[in-house]
Amino acid sequence: MKLGKGIKGVHGLYLARTAGENTTNQQALPYTGNRLLNTLFKHGNYPTWTIGNGVYVDDATEIEGTFAPIRHWVHFSPIFNDGYGSFVGNFFLDRFDPYELIGYGPDDGDARVIKMYGSGYLWDNTYYDNEDADRAGSFTGYSDDHALCKVVSNSTVPLIDGTTTMSNTGLWSRHEWTQRVYIPTTAGSVTVGARVKISADDKLRPLNFVGISTTQVDSNDELYVNYTAIGESNPTYTLPTGTLTTTGSNNQGKYNWNGLSSHPDDEPSSPPNGTHTKYHMPETVHVVEHAFLDQDNFEEFQLIEFTFVPVRSVGETFNHANFNIFFAENASNMNADLEADGELTGGFQVFDPYVKFNF
Amino acid sequence: MSIELVKQWQDNPDSVTADQIDEALQSMKLLMPTGANQCLYGALSSIKTGSDSNVAVLVQRYEKQV
Numbered sequence: 001m002k003l004g005k006g007i008k009g010v011h012g013l014y015l016a017r018t019a020g021e022n023t024t025n026q027q028a029l030p031y032t033g034n035r036l037l038n039t040l041f042k043h044g045n046y047p048t049w050t051i052g053n054g055v056y057v058d059d060a061t062e063i064e065g066t067f068a069p070i071r072h073w074v075h076f077s078p079i080f081n082d083g084y085g086s087f088v089g090n091f092f093l094d095r096f097d098p099y100e101l102i103g104y105g106p107d108d109g110d111a112r113v114i115k116m117y118g119s120g121y122l123w124d125n126t127y128y129d130n131e132d133a134d135r136a137g138s139f140t141g142y143s144d145d146h147a148l149c150k151v152v153s154n155s156t157v158p159l160i161d162g163t164t165t166m167s168n169t170g171l172w173s174r175h176e177w178t179q180r181v182y183i184p185t186t187a188g189s190v191t192v193g194a195r196v197k198i199s200a201d202d203k204l205r206p207l208n209f210v211g212i213s214t215t216q217v218d219s220n221d222e223l224y225v226n227y228t229a230i231g232e233s234n235p236t237y238t239l240p241t242g243t244l245t246t247t248g249s250n251n252q253g254k255y256n257w258n259g260l261s262s263h264p265d266d267e268p269s270s271p272p273n274g275t276h277t278k279y280h281m282p283e284t285v286h287v288v289e290h291a292f293l294d295q296d297n298f299e300e301f302q303l304i305e306f307t308f309v310p311v312r313s314v315g316e317t318f319n320h321a322n323f324n325i326f327f328a329e330n331a332s333n334m335n336a337d338l339e340a341d342g343e344l345t346g347g348f349q350v351f352d353p354y355v356k357f358n359f
Numbered sequence: 360m361s362i363e364l365v366k367q368w369q370d371n372p373d374s375v376t377a378d379q380i381d382e383a384l385q386s387m388k389l390l391m392p393t394g395a396n397q398c399l400y401g402a403l404s405s406i407k408t409g410s411d412s413n414v415a416v417l418v419q420r421y422e423k424q425v
Binding site for chain 1: 389
């Protein structure tokens with residue numbers, strides 16, 4: 001029996017999750033139904049160092065180390081550090097105060113807190129240049145090809161081109177854990193949230209930001225993003241919101257919130273257990289920032305939550321959304337000088353994320 | 360110790376076998392996945408897969424955190 005202060009869960013919301021649950025259209029994995037699964041990060045799987053982007057598993061195999069998945073969650077990072085694998089940075093912590101680090105080992109069935117951290121460095125790999133700020137710059141659309149995955153996932157820079165470098169303070173690479181959910185067509189809005197923490201002894205480096213987001217795509221392959229972020233006090237930057245497009249003098253539409261596809265028609269290229277989600281590199285993005293919060297207010301677990309009206313133009317019986325827990329790391333924070341100083345990237349702790357539908 | 364094996368590899372890659380790297384990776388799973396140990400795990404993995412230009416940074420990061 002464990003003693004100590006537990007984190008209060010949000011199980012009362014599960015009732016809403018099951019309303020309108022889809023049971024007939026589950027062939028297109030990695031959809032997980034209209035609720036999040038494994039929100040308590042049980043099952044012992046413990047990814048370390050590198051993992052394949054978008055790979056989905058739902059079986060009970062317990063794996064630790066490289067290429068170890070988290071069951072029902074798919075990972076995205078544009079920082080390739082192992083040829084085909086990309087950087088994954090997380091610990092798992094006990095859910096009880098003082099939230100001690102949990103080791104590799106057999107699943108004991110206990111809930112865990114996930115703590116995401118940054119890369120701190122633009123790792124080398126065999127095939128894909130992490131220092132090329134306009135990597136895949138001319139590509140928009142869907143692809144399985146890592147070479148067509150942009151290394152810049154968020155940007156305040158109006159135009160990224162061949163002269164842009166990965167020391168620019170207006171660029172971020174974002175890694176995240178994702179689940180796709182069905183949205184009942186009768187749901188007027190969707191609420192997502194999680195309990196999150198940024199401990200006093202592991203604050204985010206300036207310019208790094210973290211949070212939760214949702215992504216959807218419409219029939220024109222335009223991306224719709226809702227997010228709540230947490231970062232430094234009084235940030236020196238403002239993330240672009242509204243409709244971001246791509247023109248000759250401004251390509252923010254291509255360099256904000258790209259990542260794993262949220263398109264409902266993605267065809268799995270592998271058997272269901274091991275299915276992977278394609279990349280989506282959009283050209284136009286519609287962005288809603290619900291809040292940008294001060295990390296100093298999250299030294300203990302706090303609830304963050306937002307509600308959005310889902311996009312209706314894609315999907316037949318059901319609409320879809322990706323739910324994401326993200327760590328956006330500023331490009332200027334991934335360099336050798338900071339590495340030499342031993343400065344940590346900061347850590348983002350998340351417990352029991354949820355999705356509920358409002359009818 | 361895994362760190363010693365990595366340093367041995369840095370000094371002379373030919374002196375370390377693939378079996379030794381695999382054995383070291385397995386032994387890492389018996390340790391707590393602290394930041395230092397995750398760096399060491401990454402270094403061993405990088406040697407195993409040939410992305411070995413990351414090893415020096417990972418060793419440096421390990422030594423700062425251990």
